[in-house]
Amino acid sequence: MQRPDMKPIAAAFLLAPMIAAPAMAASPKALPASNRQVQVVPAPAWVVPPPTPTEQADLPTAAMRFVYVDNQAFAGPAGLESYSAYRIRLLKPEALALGTITLSWLPDAGSARLHALRLIRDGKVTDLTANAKFEVIQRESNLEASMLDGRLTAVYQVPGLQVGDEIEIAQTVTIKDPTLPEHRSGLAILPQGGVPGAFRTRIAWPEGAAIRWQATKDVEVAEPSLVGANRVLSVELRDPAAPEEPVVGAPPRYSIHRLIEFTDFARWPELSARLWPLYDKTSRPAPGSPILAEAAKIAAATSDPTRRAEMALRLVQDRIRYVYVGLDTGNMTPASVDETWTRRFADCKGKTVLLIAILRELGIAAEPMLVNSNGGDGLGLRLPNPGLFDHVIVRATIAGKPWLLDGTRLGDRALDLLPVGAWREGLPLREGGGELEKLPTPSPVHPQAVNLLDIDATAGIDQPALVTARRILRGNDAASLAAWFATVPADQAQRAIKEYWRGEEPWIEGDKASWKLDEDSGILTLTLTGEGELGDPDEAKTENGSVDVPASGLTAPSRLRRPRSQDQTLPWVTAYPSFNCWATTLRLPPPPANQRWDLSGEPFDKLMGGVGYWRRLSLADNVVRTVMSRRFQVPEISAAQATELNGQLASYDGSAATLSLRQTFKGAAKWPQQPQPFSDATDWTQGGTPCAPAQNAKPSAAGQ
Template sequence: MIDQLNLSKLRLAALTSSVCLYAIAAPAFAGEEVLYGEASEWVEPASLEAEAASEGPAALIMDWQHRLEDGVVTSYSDTATRIDNPQALMEHGTISLSWLPDKGDLTIHRVEIQRAGESIDVIGQGAEFDVIRREQGLEQRLLDGQLTATLAVPGLQVGDILRVTHSVTIDDQALGDEMQVLQYLWTEPWQVGFARTIVSWPEDEQIYWRAEDHAALGDPVSKDGEKRIEVTLPLAEMPEMPYDAPSRFKRAPVLRVGTYADWQELSRTMEPHFTKAAQVEPGSEIAAQARAIMAKTDDPLRRAALATQLVQDEVSYLLNGLDGGNYLPQDADLTWEKRYGDCKAKSVLLHALLSEMGIQSQTVLVKSRGGDAIPELLPVPGNFDHMIVRATIDGKDYWLDGTSAATRVSNMAAVPPFYYALPLTAEGNDLVEMTQRDQPSPTMVMSVVSDYSAGIDLPALFTLEMQFYGPQGAGFRKMADEADEDSLRQVAKSFASNNGGGAVSAVSLEYDEEEAVGTLIVTGIANSDFEWKQGRLVVDSDVAPNAAFNANRAKPEWRDIPVATNGPMRNRIIGELILPDDMTGFVYEGAEKLEANYANTRISGLSGLEGNRFSGEVEIIQNLGEIAPDQLPEVKRAVRRYASEESRLVAPEDVVWRWELDRKELDKRVAPIIAEYGKAIEFAEEDDYTPLTARAGFFHDIYRFEDALADVDVLVEKNTSADVLQWRAGILYSLGRADDAIADLQSAYDIEPENWTAMQLAELMAYEGRYDEALELLESLPISDDDSSGYAGTYATVMGLKGDTAAALAALAEETADKPQDADGLNADCWFRGLFNTGLEGALDVCTRAIERANNSAPMLDSRAMVYYRMGNYDAALADLDSALELSPGLSASHYLRGAVRLAMGDKGGRKDIDIALRISPELKARYDLHEVKVD
């Protein structure tokens, strides 16, 4: 890419062009020496008032003056800065001034220190600038040719005023007698004592000027044989713009002055350099390369693609601004010989190859960012920052970029987001709009296959394949060549952390040189996408993207501003779900065909269910462009219509849950998943415990507690935390190892003294008969308002187990009186009464209020069912338990109590509920036996 303008340097010099143009080596120039002398007669010196200098902003003077005369631009800068503190002394203690020696000179007029009313002439005392060649962009292969003069200001102190005045001349070889100045116009809230910019020229020079409306420029003033434009700075603060406004509405104010009457003149002026540089001899290496391409194919499209690929792959990028500057191109022959060049060199070489093959082409100037503003700007070369080639084949324009990558026939018709191009032609050319069209091939294709063969409430085995085409995929070439196990593991770790759990078992990277396609393949295990909603397991179809169009033009001053749309982009997303073979009755609710068109976005897709496979495919095409303000209401309506289209895959009502399967059947189904977890653990980095954590969680979810414990033991040893210790405590308790569980909870509490951990610990202690320890722990806790309901419930349980139900009920009554609308506090009261079979006379009212106020009423329904059970109202208890399990099918306590109720009613089917409950939570038997909930 071409050098960008460095706006931070605009304080010191005119903003001159930075198109990546340069010349071949030449002898040293006189401009390589720093000159010292007086400022030109046309300079209007700024005065520094002593009183004003002692207060206000530290920047006292910022004065930029430019003179255009006889093909030479002289830029004068005068700065005065008060050194208020040591930080300012560090920042301004060394002066750095840059210039291009092949184009002109740097002249120092003054380096002066003002101290206590006296002036110290630093240069007059013998100080001199040192000259260095400054190549800060070398790592980006940028040689800009600048020299930098530096001076560590001797004797500068805090409290001094440092004033520096200098000029830089530019006599650009490429422009001939043409001239240009681009001066950034600072705006508030920038603070300065005095700031201005002046541009002047002799009256007999034909000069043009333009700036943004915000600058409110008047006509030049004529005086003493010259014309001049003067702007007082800073300008008023730029008006706020919506984030999605086209870039031309958000561009910074710049004063542009130049000698080009129109774009045609600019085109004519630049063309000879590029035409000459592209000329090659019949026997040259370039001609031989063209002949070799022509021998491969007769198709001009394929020839153009092969020529572009040759320039992209065989010529490395190097911006060489040495000896000739940014506007002169390197000859095509030299570029091929050296095998490096910038955008100009690459474009000239590509133009030469195409010309040799008889393909019509032109080098064109473009602006890589903010190109939509180009027609509004004054025609000067500095408006552009990049060069590409326009090839015309069968009447169709192809915009070919030698500095890009992976151009092939399949994607070469893509139009880059530059908006406008200026072809360089002998007769002169106007701007050409780079009309957008649908991208000819995808930018990215993502395919995901999720295998739910084991069950839809279990994790899925997945294979994700992402293919990146053209420039987006070019980076995969190096990655694929260098891919080692460590880098692939890093990809896996990042993928797992960004996708909400699961584990990655393998990652591969490939690059197809012929098709310019980079492919990433990831396999592993992902959490189930099926969710329990309204009594059914469903997965929302997310193959189609969410509609997003949030343009806001409510402010009156924004109502005439269009909305910019992103692009060009073309993505395809393919999804497939493999459903269990033994399950039938899945239903797809939604349109099989999707079509949407809004905001320069077009979406089309197909979805359907066939046998045990659900598949969907969608393509999204976005084009660069704008939405006119008067079109916004209709666009928003179109987006809402699209967003209202819902689709989902619904599982049958008689779905078999994992807890309904016996141990043998469940183990058979999950064997492939466990094997994949094993691969993921083996593949992971040594210190990456994500797959091990995922497998431990899976073992826990399928009730293989010993296996879960083995994995969590490793986590405790290698990657311990309060959370891991709490997790192991729960597993140990399920295995009947209460003392070990208490020890782990104590350790967790020691690491992170959270109230919730302490309450769990206190309850386990109480169930083991350690009432006094439990109460001592609870009494030590700092209870906030958010913790009060949990605390009251835990305290009541401890006191109830100790035998003091009156104290327990009193604590709960106090909590519910203090928070009569709190569902958690009401539920704690309801649950205690049912569990301890006490205070039943007022329990139902409390329970019902808890249900009515809950967001998720399943636990509250379970609590009320316990109260009904104690009252002997088995029908009511059963109804509440059915409702609770409809909301939360895996609620083990509700399964257990429902089993007890059914058995009490003489329904032996209750034994199945008991088996399910103990499969999920083996500890329930001992606990409910203690509370005399009979199941035998």
């Protein structure tokens, strides 16, 4: 999702006053001509001179040196004015690319102003400010991801630049979001590396403004002081050392360093209530709207609320394509449902209000919920700020259960097959305001992917076997991949499928590859047929001809260790909600006289470090069947659970099952008969596939 931001120098500092949620806008209104050009004006009165340079020597391997980086912001009546100045010394030829000066801004929310641009060579200053001719372009850098935000970029090439020169620039970009014109909030990230130079962050606001702020514990900053009519928060780092290394394996919230944040929202419910009218108004269809007719069709088709919700979700996902256009007020405001229906495209906000409108007509309660697409770990530790969210979904209560529905996904056909979301916290938008909520993190029920191998070795295990390999995907991954397959030549799609299976099962020599999408179920199947030789062809055959059964072993997890210098009590993050399943059918010839097939390997069902490792296997009627899965059941585990995991590793044996021929004689031990974990008739595209213990193969009551 697109986030408007300002990155004067990404390596040194980021000030993101309004990291706005993605949106779909109405037609752009006329803008002042000055907003579309770089304005050359003096620096604002609230700006103070830059910090003095430091004495530390240049790093011998560095291509450039920051003399200073000065970022100042004023949260005042004109909006959030972000002043950025820096002086940089070019030490090596590869730094000459820094002579491409770029300014970036959103013209519907503010302007770009240049205060100074100088070239310094051997102590002589050449002032380029007045004569610098910036080329202004509207460069949609995320067009391939169906994202348009109207951002303008001004570009200027400093002429005659040489190694040893210094560039000094000062600029201000103003943002006053039309949808939240009275509010100010932002984040400032101080240098994240150890580099010589002077780095200052200064945030000011009018005395009496209800601005709250906080900083991470590694930022030493005094209480804001009164300077004239403004309160000023200022911190300066001189030749800073690198911050602490991220704690190995810890959740992201423990790796946030050198951060200052500020906001004038007192509490999360205030932000929720402030945004709610934008969604409520745009989710109301006009009388006689075709949306009402679509809802009526669903109502006539079924009275089951679950089925109604599934049909509504499919309508929004399939018939409204995703496009983000952050123009005009669209950075925060959804397009109206009727406008979306006419256009047949929308972003997450437009899709959200359309889904809410249809569900409302069907008698299903639903509300918008802001989330962060990266999970949002630790949002509750931050100050209320709309820029912390980049996505919005629907929370609906269906047949008494809460469900999280995402209209921007593709291929969701059944509620009980919805994947577990990665969102950790969310903010419901309500008329009276909603608190930031922890979202449920149930153990995933359905595998994200199932890999199936059917191996016909009836000609003998020492002969090339006929192999059919299938990968089954559902939901968004399936729909996105199928859309790509549909746009490329057939031979290119076949090559991609063969390449995938070559990485998974390199022993298979693929002959034919194909793909098939079932529109009704949203299931995509990638199929490869070919042949392969069981066992390692470079190894000498053993006397009993033993071979490992392909895709029947699960590697042990790695030992969880941190450097002694790091906090050993912090939790460990997992790959939740990853859930993958593998099943193999190996068809054998009848054994020779006085011999029998023997399968070595034990079933297991072990929980280690919040991850379920599970396997079942059988040998009956000359057919081997194995099925196994790895399921991450929780987002993170405690330090004590990590210690327990380390202690379990010695006893874990997830090695592949081994097939061999054994001599038969009276009293010889036989492979213990095990129930077949699946059969040739098993439908792996449905829910309830035999990929996990039966007692866990039921949807969570929380729905998501």
